[in-house]
Amino acid sequence: MANQANYLVLASFLFCCLVSTCYGVTFSSLQSHKTLVVTASPTTGQVLKAGQDSITVTWSLNTTVAQGTDSTYKTVAVKLCYAPVSQKDRGWRKTVDELKKDKTCSHDIVTKPYSASGNTFTWVVARDVPTATYFVRAYAQDAASVKVAFGQTTDSNKTTNLFQVQSISGRHVSLDISAICFSAFSIISLFGFFFMEKRKAKALQHK
Incomplete structure (x- = not known):
């Protein structure tokens, strides 16, 4: 009888664990x-x-x-x-x-x-x-x-x-400075390109 009671207690414990696992x-x-x-x-x-x-x-x-x-x-x-x-x-x-x-x-x-x-x-x-x-x-x-x-x-x-x-915005001062410098360089390069092209055109006209 004692063994049977122990088995019942163990079975009840395992059942409770199973329910907890299933339902959370x-x-x-x-x-x-x-x-x-x-x-x-x-x-x-x-x-x-x-x-x-x-x-x-x-x-x-x-x-x-x-x-x-x-x-x-x-x-x-x-x-x-x-x-x-x-x-x-x-x-x-x-x-x-x-x-x-x-x-x-x-x-x-x-x-x-x-x-x-x-x-x-x-x-x-x-x-x-x-x-x-x-x-x-x-x-x-x-x-x-x-x-x-x-x-x-x-x-x-x-x-x-x-x-x-x-939260972090994703923008940093160093990146902003780099972006500004790159944009300025691009603008200067563009003006330089047009200036050189204009000089070449004038040189060809004088020949």
Whole structure:
């Protein structure tokens, strides 16, 4: 009987794992597992320049949660996430409850081994981050890298503590100077060509 009970427990565990694999983890299922306290250095409304400015993120386990809550936490994945105002009419940034399909947090900041406290990381905003309004979210993950808890710098409606990133325009001063010099050289060369042709024509007329 004991062996049969063990088999039933094992079968139930495998079934739960199979269901989780098939359907994936949903963000709504994590709402009761908002156990991480996350802060970021940008102030509300601050504008950061991609490729230049940095974000310092800190995270820790909420001291009010029950002891042992974080027993399955193995890593923490910190991400830069779009605020709703920058998701409107942009399907490629769409929020989807199933986290495997969710596009809210499309930019990785760092993934580190889990520690209940003392976690800080400074990240230079990647050059490919587009202009938008953002917040920061951290996911606690288990040994299989499945998201089991989270925390974020904004409220549940994602309307507070938001900041902006200004993307790289693609133009640089050195390129602008080179373009101006090339254009000036082209104009001078064109005038020089006409001047030489005119001199040749006059020389032929005098012969």
